[in-house]
């Protein structure tokens with residue numbers, strides 16, 4: 350019993366190498382990176398959000414919380430999966446950068462890198478049936494900055510989301526506040542999330 354459980358966990362780890370597998374590890378990575386404090390959210394995830402970045406050559410990069418990704422590999426747009434017993438949806442996905450223009454002086458934070466709703470859970474794949482409110486923007490941390498924490502959050506969608514007027518495709522992406530937005534639109538706390546660290550392109 351113990352041995353077979355060990356073997357199947359080991360097999361799972363081999364298959365799933367790289368991506369988030371354990372919810373407590375994701376929570377710890379968020380806490381260790383001070384993300385809940387810095388974006389003023391309560392982060393007690395009950396599921397895993399899997400974010401895949403397509404690559405021009407080779408398989409997608411699947412994030413795990415705190416992974417460093419070369420900026421050039423972050424063009425996206427990402428696809429999202431959810432792992433956990435979360436129901437069919439709808440869901441909202443938000444991506445924010447709390448470190449713009451630099452982590453030490455984040456005067457433009459948060460920058461909204463994605464905001465989309467009406468995602469439904471199709472056997473784990475999150476499929477959106479409406480265009481995103483804010484389409485994905487590739488990370489562009491400025492030269493000289495340390496890596497930024499690009500943070501992806503999954504929320505249960507509220508009835509209010511589809512009639513919100515706070516953000517649209519032409520709303521400025523800087524000085525966004527996901528805590529304030531979630532509160533205004535009644536999204537509650539995120540149910541899952543992950544984040545990647547992206548540094549500026551090396552000087553050429």
Ligand SMILES: *[C@@H]1O[C@H](CO)[C@@H](O)[C@H](O)[C@H]1NC(C)=O
Pocket residue numbers: 405421424
């Ligand atoms: C960066 O990405 C572009 C487009 O995907 C590719 O053509 C280029 O070779 C990449 N550069 C590096 C240094 O990987």
Ligand SMILES: *[C@@H]1O[C@H](CO)[C@@H](O)[C@H](O)[C@H]1NC(C)=O
Pocket residue numbers: 514515516517518519520521
């Ligand atoms: C988009 O939102 C901005 C506020 O962020 C508002 O001023 C503008 O009228 C909105 N545009 C449309 C087309 O709704």
Ligand SMILES: *[C@@H]1O[C@H](CO)[C@@H](O)[C@H](O)[C@H]1NC(C)=O
Pocket residue numbers: 389526528529530532
């Ligand atoms: C973001 O919104 C929350 C309210 O949800 C507020 O407490 C906080 O001060 C805001 N942060 C900034 C930087 O404005």
